[in-house]
Amino acid sequence: MVQRGIHVSGHADVGAGRSGHGGPDADGLRIGRLDLVPASTHPELLADPVADALAVAAREHSSFADVAVAAIDPDLADTAAFCAAYDVALELSANCVVVAGKREGEQRIAACVVLATTRADVNGVVKRRLDVRKASFLSMDEAVALSGMEYGGITPLGLPADWPILVDAAVAELPWTIIGSGVRRSKIAISGMALATLAANGRGGVIAGLAVG
Numbered sequence: 001m002v003q004r005g006i007h008v009s010g011h012a013d014v015g016a017g018r019s020g021h022g023g024p025d026a027d028g029l030r031i032g033r034l035d036l037v038p039a040s041t042h043p044e045l046l047a048d049p050v051a052d053a054l055a056v057a058a059r060e061h062s063s064f065a066d067v068a069v070a071a072i073d074p075d076l077a078d079t080a081a082f083c084a085a086y087d088v089a090l091e092l093s094a095n096c097v098v099v100a101g102k103r104e105g106e107q108r109i110a111a112c113v114v115l116a117t118t119r120a121d122v123n124g125v126v127k128r129r130l131d132v133r134k135a136s137f138l139s140m141d142e143a144v145a146l147s148g149m150e151y152g153g154i155t156p157l158g159l160p161a162d163w164p165i166l167v168d169a170a171v172a173e174l175p176w177t178i179i180g181s182g183v184r185r186s187k188i189a190i191s192g193m194a195l196a197t198l199a200a201n202g203r204g205g206v207i208a209g210l211a212v213g
Contacts, residue, residue: 003201031086031178034069036151036189039181045069049148057157059072063194064133069186077184078150079116090116094177094195096154098143098163101132108132109146110204111156113167118211121167129166129198149182156198157190158182165204168211172196 003130030036040058044049046069076085083090093116108130112120120126127135140151147154156165156179171177174192177212181188196206 002037011151031092031118031189032089032188034086034088034178034187034189034211035068035071036070039067039188040065042069042191045071045181045183047149047153047155048187050155050182051158051186053158057194057198059198061194063197064192066190066191066195069181070189073187074184077180077187082187083116088178092174092176092178094171096156096180096181098138099126099135099148100138100142101116101127101128101130101135103130103132109138109160109162110164110166111154111159112141112210113156113165113171113199114211115168115170118168118170125207126166129207134168141148147182149180150184153180153182153184153186155182155188156195157179157188161202164202165199166210167195167199167204167206169206169208170211172188172199172206196204 039046039054054064054067074118076082079093079095085092094113097112097120098109099122100107100110110126110130112126114120124134142152143149147159172192172195176191177190178187178191199205
């Protein structure tokens with residue numbers, strides 16, 4: 001696993017662009033056309049549950065201290081439009097999808113983090129992990145109400161504590177990835193190591209094969 005965080009100080013000035021290459025320097029980080037700033041000093045760009053969770057996580061795990069955030073046009077928050085508009089490679093972008101199923105009348109919910117070039121294996125790996133007979137995406141209204149986040153911006157940080165967070169191994173291996181911030185008007189950059197740490201809490205984990213092409 002690549003264990004390298006995102007170092008952001010002041011203005012961002014590193015081009016990763018569509019190649020997916022490049023790295024942080026003394027001036028900060030730039031991915032595509034995103035101007036990233038430290039998320040810890042810009043909580044106004046995050047959903048409240050995300051800002052609260054990040055503040056706690058950064059005190060406990062160093063990998064969360066360098067999470068960055070960039071403001072975007074909320075009309076371009078959906079992955080394909082976002083990547084095209086901000087010149088961010090799909091291979092660096094991740095989606096957090098919320099999956100649910102029932103077992104003996106009990107609803108079980110998990111958050112799955114997969115690369116934008118793939119999709120979660122909902123009725124294979126996720127169904128088995130939830131131990132339910134059938135799994136499907138949680139409805140938009142339920143996902144928004146239960147997460148306290150905006151649809152199209154849901155992120156694994158700040159989700160209900162009883163939701164296991166499942167991270168595909170390919171995401172965990174990235175030096176950083178771009179994912180939702182809890183609101184549609186921004187995106188966060190977070191290391192794969194931080195996501196793996198998040199997944200290790202509770203009943204989640206990093207899973208090889210969570211995503212399929």
